[in-house]
Amino acid sequence: MNLGKKASDFDFEEGEILLFNKPLHWTSFDVVNKVRQVLKKYTGQKKLKVGHAGTLDPLATGLLLICSGKMTKSIDKFQGQEKEYTGTMLLGATTPSFDLETAIDRRFDISHLKEGELHAAAQTLTGEIEQVAPAFSALKIEGERAYEKARRGEKPVIRARKVHIPVFELTAIRRPEVDFRVICSKGTYIRSLMHDFGQALNNGACLTVLTRTRIGDFKLSSAWEVNDFVQMIKAEGNESLS
Known part of the structure; x- marks a missing residue:
């Protein structure tokens, strides 16, 4: 085109x-x-x-x-329109922004996690799910961007919203890094999805690399x-x- x-x-x-x-x-x-x-x-x-x-x-x-x-x-x-992404997450670590915009604030032991558990956790986050956007996001809260409040040390109150994730698959596991592919609806935050993935494992995860590969047919x-x-x-x- x-x-x-x-x-x-x-x-x-x-x-x-x-x-x-x-x-x-x-x-x-x-x-x-x-x-x-x-x-x-x-x-x-x-x-x-x-x-x-x-x-x-x-x-x-x-x-x-x-x-x-x-x-x-x-x-x-x-x-x-539906969107598709590929990327990499860091397993066993969290950040306030859910990506590397902010420094790692907590680390977790991942030695006990089996590959099957990782794939199963991804499957629990497919279909229609409720998601909370990151505090470090451009969402407007009371007329102000959430990230502006977060950078001042405030904790903006962000309501959960429903999003649809037809595909969340792990394409390569190189501990502590994990590659993924996601197909999702409008309004989905991939950073939040990685954070939720860590929580599903009673562990931690944050986004390190993200590429949008498709929007609708584009x-x-x-x-x-x-x-x-x-x-x-x-x-x-x-x-x-x-």
Whole structure:
């Protein structure tokens, strides 16, 4: 859908769906801002609408959908589609953020855990489950992001909500690291899923690596690297782009 095209093949004002591989440590808004800046210069439209469908954490990589022009009206539809992730968790450790954004605060002995127990724990977290989002998340609590409260040392009250996990499978076990693949519904926090996995074992686990590989029918294999997209735009001869 994206790769192999030239800038002139797109109609950014009428509306396009652009697939990107979000770089590590970039926020989703960093990608949107970069793309918006480039497209505004290319089209000459200072009010060109550009938005993303589904936030990825800074420590995650993978598929990010960015819509331009009239296609921004479909963002809610894309956000609601099924998503697929691959990643790695660290078994026997927990952090306040459920990933490596914060330091490990507790360690557990994992020597007694059998592989069968690990696979069984993953199965208990499939189907419709109730999940609590991490305190270090962008959820709004009383008009403020939960992570803002958490960084001040407060404990935001976050209600559990139902999510659907059709697939949660362990693809490789290299203690203390465990690789996984997850297919899930809108609103699922993979960080929380890893935390809950540790609790299901009366142990601990936190997320260390995460890549979103699919949103609905859109796949990461069809996504642009951000810098390649910028260079593709530059190749049209618009020297004002930087």
